[in-house]
Amino acid sequence: KHDHPLQGELGLHLGIRTALCGSLTTFSSWNSQMVLMMDGTANPYLGSQVIAALFGYVIGLQVAIMSFRFGRTLCAWTHKKRNPHLFNSDLIPTATERQRFHDHCYWLSPVTVLLCIATLFALFLSGDFYWGINYYRELWIACLMAPFGTMLRWKLSIYNGKCAKYPWFPLGTWLANFTGSIVSAALTAQAYLHLAKDVETADALTGLSIGFAGSLSTVSTYVKEIVELADKNQFYSKKGLLYSYLTILSCMFVGLLVYSPMVRYA
Secondary structure (H helix, E strand, O other): OOOOHHHHOHHHHHHHHHHHHHHHOOHHHHHHHHHHHHHOOOOOOOOOOHHHHHHHHHHHHHHHHHHHHHHHHHHHHHHHHHOOOOOOHHHOOOHHHHHHHHHHHOOHHHHHHHHHHHHHHHHHHHHHHOOOOHHHHHHHHHHHHHHHHHHHHHHHHHHOOOOOOOOOOOHHHHHHHHHHHHHHHHHHHHHHHHOOOOHHHHHHHHHHHHHHHHHHOOOHHHHHHHHHHHHHOOOOOOHHHHHHHHHHHHHHHHHHHHHHHHHHOO
16 A cells, blocks of 8 residues: 555565566567577477567567556556545655654565575475476576676666667667577577587576576566657657567567577587
């Protein structure tokens, strides 16, 4: 609710938006899957599926945009229903009340999150080293590398709005998705080449791709920016369209340029 003490936990809000949502939605893995379909080497029975991959880009983008709009609308409805006196200033907690809560329970959010992460990480390690399941090797390596990708993406966001000629262009998010697509394509190609002769290395490379490249790139922020560009400009503005498809096309071509030579001429 609007008067809940967690409303003042700005670090937790940033972590949920940037770390959880940004890493849960990964642009690089989506792009790599489409690149694999276009290249066709990984699945010789189906061969190159260019048309299907292009549909995958378009449908994936449209579903993500609609999901963001649906989530935003649902949030507004729920928030209004649970807080009918939302704009009553008498019910909004004062800075003193929030500071009092922060002084007593400032450790609660980070400690809770840390315990959850440590428990999951320990379970993944046990699955790999105790039960010998390769899938869990991918997971604990991904967990280990995800914070580095997330922090780099967060740092790159300072370049949003810094493009001299096009200040509306989210340069930081584009750089994160573009770089993540390059890293993901390269690691996916190496994992494919090692799959037949060294499964453990292939699993490690896959985990590295999922963790670092997957967390470096993001669909949730990318889609949020597309919707905001559409909302802030006239309905005939091309900014949202240019940003959305420039990102997809640039990442698609660089993914093919990295992946295809590595797997075809290794």
